[in-house]
Amino acid sequence: MKTYKVLIAGMGKRGQHHAAAFGKNPRFEVAAISDPVPAQLDKAKVLYPGARAGADPAALAREVKPDIFCFCTPPHIRLPLIRTGIASGAGLIAYEKPMAMSMTEAIDIRKAVQAAGIKTVVAHQHRYGPHYRAVYDLIRSGAIGRVHTVYGTAVGWLMHLMTHLIDYMRSYTGNSEVEWVMAQAAGRGKFADNHPSPDYIAGVLHFANGVRGYVECGAGAPDVPEVDYWWRKNRVGAQGTEGFAEALTGGGWRAVTKDGPRSGGGAMDYEQDMAPYVADMAAWLDDDRKVHPCDGEQAYKGIEITMALMRSVVERGQVRLPLGPGEPELEALKKAVPDRPVLLSLESSRKEYPGAADRA
Numbered sequence: 001m002k003t004y005k006v007l008i009a010g011m012g013k014r015g016q017h018h019a020a021a022f023g024k025n026p027r028f029e030v031a032a033i034s035d036p037v038p039a040q041l042d043k044a045k046v047l048y049p050g051a052r053a054g055a056d057p058a059a060l061a062r063e064v065k066p067d068i069f070c071f072c073t074p075p076h077i078r079l080p081l082i083r084t085g086i087a088s089g090a091g092l093i094a095y096e097k098p099m100a101m102s103m104t105e106a107i108d109i110r111k112a113v114q115a116a117g118i119k120t121v122v123a124h125q126h127r128y129g130p131h132y133r134a135v136y137d138l139i140r141s142g143a144i145g146r147v148h149t150v151y152g153t154a155v156g157w158l159m160h161l162m163t164h165l166i167d168y169m170r171s172y173t174g175n176s177e178v179e180w181v182m183a184q185a186a187g188r189g190k191f192a193d194n195h196p197s198p199d200y201i202a203g204v205l206h207f208a209n210g211v212r213g214y215v216e217c218g219a220g221a222p223d224v225p226e227v228d229y230w231w232r233k234n235r236v237g238a239q240g241t242e243g244f245a246e247a248l249t250g251g252g253w254r255a256v257t258k259d260g261p262r263s264g265g266g267a268m269d270y271e272q273d274m275a276p277y278v279a280d281m282a283a284w285l286d287d288d289r290k291v292h293p294c295d296g297e298q299a300y301k302g303i304e305i306t307m308a309l310m311r312s313v314v315e316r317g318q319v320r321l322p323l324g325p326g327e328p329e330l331e332a333l334k335k336a337v338p339d340r341p342v343l344l345s346l347e348s349s350r351k352e353y354p355g356a357a358d359r360a
Contacts, residue, residue, distance in 0.1 A: 004282060005031040007066035007088070009057035009081060011044040014096055014123070015072035019048060021274035027282040028068070032060040057081070061088035068281060070094040072123075074194045075101055075159060082109050085118070091285055092119040097163045098195075099299045103307040104325040110300050119284060120296030124167040125277040127293060131253035131266025132168060135237065135245045139172050143257040145242030147173065150207075151214045153224075154234040154249075158217045159195035159330075162309075163302040165236055167294075168247075169205075169213055170301065172238040176207040177301075180320045183309040187219065187342040191334050198333060199342040203309040215309075219342045227251040232268050313337065 006022045008015055011033055022028040030048050034057040035041040045053050054060050061069060061084060069085035070093075071077075078100055085093035093113065099122050100106035113120050126132060139147060150172045152165030170176070187199025200220035205213030216222065224233040227250035237246025245255035247266070254263040283290045304321060310329040312319045314336045 001027065001286070003027060003029050004067035004285060005029050005064060006068045006070055007032040007034070007057065007061055007064060007090075008070045008072065009034040009084075010072035011035040011040050012072065016044070016047075017270045017274050018070055018072055018094070018278070019044070020271070021278045022068075022070075023048065024275065025278055025282070028278065031064045031066060032057075034060055058084045058087065061085075061090075066090050067285065068092045068094060072096050076194070079105055079108055079112075082112055082120075086112060086116045090118065092121065092281055093296075094121040094123070094281060096123050097299065098159055098306070099163070099296065099303050101159075101330065102328040103304065103323050104328070106300060106303045106307070107325055110296070113296060119292070120299075121281055121284075121292045121294050122163075122296055122299035123277070124164055124294045124299065124302075125270075125273045126164060126249065126268060127168055127171065128273040128276045129247070129249075129266050129268065130272075131247040131264065132236070134253045134264055134266065135247045135255070136171060138245045138255055138257065138262075139238050139240070143243065143259070144238065144240030144245055144255065145258065147211055147238045147240045149212050149214070149239040150237070151239075151246075152234070152236040153216045153221045155219065155221045155223065155230050156217065156234070157190045157193065157195065157199070157219075158197035158201050158306070159193075160197070161234065162201075162215070162217050162306050163299065165215055165217070165234065166205075166302040166305050167298065168236045169215065170298070172236075173207050173209060173211045173213075175298070175301075176209040176211060178205050178213075178305050178308075178321050179208050180206050180318045181305060181308045181312055182318045183312040185310075185313045185333065185337050186340065188334060188337055188339045190218070191330070196330050196334075198313075198337050201309060201313070203312065205305065219344050224248055224251065 032052040069090040150169040154161040183203030185198040185201040190197045200218035202216045232250025234249035242258040243256040
């Protein structure tokens with residue numbers, strides 16, 4: 001079977017996760033690595049001595065002509081690298097979430113890749129965890145009856161984790177479209193982060209199939225005491241007419257079904273999750289019918305919902321989807337959100353959410 005050449009731009013933590021997964025799979029060759037930080041690039045060169053290396057991913061792409069252009073960079077660098085990936089002639093562009101920093105940028109990315117006929121994949125790889133899969137399979141089997149509510153919470157902040165929550169919530173509804181959202185937010189402290197966000201945001205999602213969704217991100221979100229570290233204190237699940245099922249990012253899964261209670265293990269594990277995530281890229285390049293579960297169109301739906309929640313805060317009411325271009329949502333949200341401390345849900349959250357305790 002064909003071996004696909006991969007260029008990876010950005011060799012920080014997530015770039016290393018991608019490179020390791022590609023490197024362990026015989027369907028891929030890590031052909032080139034790029035990073036603007038010399039020390040970071042030098043470290044990666046030791047691990048991948050056979051790969052071309054340099055600070056300019058566009059120049060490397062012209063040399064190696066990759067099949068997959070992968071970039072793992074901070075979120076303010078999206079559209080320029082998408083254009084670099086298109087110019088490289090790659091058949092697939094893989095990149096980190098969130099897919100964009102505004103609705104206008106998301107629309108521009110979508111138009112560009114559709115015009116070029118390039119496949120895209122966005123890293124919502126937690127869905128490959130056995131606990132997320134167990135919950136998905138229970139829901140699809142009908143074990144909790146008709147799903148009427150989905151939910152997701154995370155004490156991490158919006159631009160880090162919201163699209164993860166929404167991606168998995170949407171999967172639990174059968175990827176139903178969202179018709180409208182309504183939200184509220186508080187706190188400006190995290191706007192200084194490289195994933196700028198309000199300290200806390202909570203919203204309601206109305207799906208076209210009648211399912212109602214509830215989502216919370218940030219310092220005011222519920223604690224998950226079963227999980228030991230704040231980054232993994234995420235809870236995503238569904239309620240049905242005959243029970244419920246939910247996954248905890250760092251603590252397995254649990255359910256009550258018409259046949260009684262059930263539970264199982266599983267936790268965030270990059271090594272475990274990344275292997276099938278990259279394997280499905282080869283499958284999609286092999287066969288157009290094998291669409292990747294994290295394909296860019298699903299990511300577009302998630303970022304659209306995320307931006308709609310921000311617009312709702314600014315506009316103080318329901319926002320209907322689909323969205324068109326507009327004022328950058330994060331900038332508008334920063335002006336609209338009161339600069340007041342966020343009241344945390346539990347004392348433990350004060351200790352485990354960096355910076356929040358100082359503001360509360």
